[in-house]
Amino acid sequence: MAFNPAKPYNELPALPPGAELESRLVLKACIAARAAVAELKAAGQLIPNQGVLVNTIPLLEAQASSEIENIVTTTDQMFLFDGVNEGEADPATKEALRYRTALWEGYQALKARPLSTNTVVQICRAIKGVDMDIRRTPGTTLSNDRTRQVIYTPPEGESLLREKLANWEQWMHGTLPGTAEIDPLVRMAAGHYQFEAIHPFTDGNGRTGRVINLLYLVEQGLLDIPVLYLSRHILRNKADYYSGLQSVTETGSWEPWLLYMLGGVTETARWTMNKILAVRGLLEETTERMRRDASQIYSRELAELVFVRPYCRITHVVEAGLAKRQTASVYLKQLAAIGILREHKIGREKIFLNPTFIELLKRD
Numbered sequence: 001m002a003f004n005p006a007k008p009y010n011e012l013p014a015l016p017p018g019a020e021l022e023s024r025l026v027l028k029a030c031i032a033a034r035a036a037v038a039e040l041k042a043a044g045q046l047i048p049n050q051g052v053l054v055n056t057i058p059l060l061e062a063q064a065s066s067e068i069e070n071i072v073t074t075t076d077q078m079f080l081f082d083g084v085n086e087g088e089a090d091p092a093t094k095e096a097l098r099y100r101t102a103l104w105e106g107y108q109a110l111k112a113r114p115l116s117t118n119t120v121v122q123i124c125r126a127i128k129g130v131d132m133d134i135r136r137t138p139g140t141t142l143s144n145d146r147t148r149q150v151i152y153t154p155p156e157g158e159s160l161l162r163e164k165l166a167n168w169e170q171w172m173h174g175t176l177p178g179t180a181e182i183d184p185l186v187r188m189a190a191g192h193y194q195f196e197a198i199h200p201f202t203d204g205n206g207r208t209g210r211v212i213n214l215l216y217l218v219e220q221g222l223l224d225i226p227v228l229y230l231s232r233h234i235l236r237n238k239a240d241y242y243s244g245l246q247s248v249t250e251t252g253s254w255e256p257w258l259l260y261m262l263g264g265v266t267e268t269a270r271w272t273m274n275k276i277l278a279v280r281g282l283l284e285e286t287t288e289r290m291r292r293d294a295s296q297i298y299s300r301e302l303a304e305l306v307f308v309r310p311y312c313r314i315t316h317v318v319e320a321g322l323a324k325r326q327t328a329s330v331y332l333k334q335l336a337a338i339g340i341l342r343e344h345k346i347g348r349e350k351i352f353l354n355p356t357f358i359e360l361l362k363r364d
Helices: 024-044 057-068 075-081 091-109 117-128 158-172 184-198 205-219 230-236 238-251 254-293 300-308 314-319 325-337 355-362
Strands: 150-152 342-346 349-353
Touching: 024 184, 024 254, 057 075, 057 091, 057 205, 057 230, 057 254, 075 091, 075 355, 091 117, 091 205, 117 158, 117 205, 150 238, 158 184, 184 205, 184 238, 184 254, 205 230, 230 238, 230 254, 238 254, 254 300, 254 355, 300 314, 300 325, 314 325, 325 342, 325 349
Parallel strands: none
Antiparallel strands: 342 349
């Protein structure tokens, strides 16, 4: 029976697909992706304070993943409101920051339990900021933004959706018959398609699926922390992303989709690795400069703090246990005096920017 985009796709095939996934081209792409991810993991371990990465790269991921859904904010807005006065941010920035929160909460949840439908629900709730759950009512459709033509109607019925998610869970963990030997990166790519096709929520499915991609790489031991900036590739190749998903649905074209995702992993792993190496170089340079030009206030912890918090406030120094409020102000003003930070006043609040680091993060 031909696929009908206007009809609920209750016949969405379970995983594994009938088609061979690990073709010769896919395996070749998988080798390159595995190597790039391994190099990224090693690069991340070069920075002792993982907060430098956890507080920055995921913000870039959150911004890009949100922009894929036409929720547009800036890197500066993300850093300005990250963890401070988020209620004063514009709606797009609030939503993008919730993505970062969802990624962090999901990462913490991995320490207690493996990825599951419950994890997915928790992530979507954090992204949307409301009490989301698996869809119970019909009427969800995906339409072309320009023409408004319906291009896909996901499966309907809570029990059916939960059944398909249970199959998706087994696939991701390699517990379905004959799937244990499939490479985790191939499982991730195929699983991402399946999750988007199931479309278990009324909203937030794309961002939830992209958070799951990163958490899965951590769960499988391919990364220590979720710092792969995969949404960068998807944002830059957005049309290919959606056409790839659609081609699997309409014609069962798995190989082009897997190659697209594996190529994205390779490209963004290398990009993120180079970014991390550049961050490490700048951190070492800043540490040495602080030791030389502000030796009386120097500490490795203070040097790292202005990278963990590139929009640094006096309260950040106090909360880090590095100084009391008045002394913390002196520290930041001295770092501004020697050119490491730049002082800004926003309303009544003083903020100390690490401009070189912020520019490094924004630079493509």
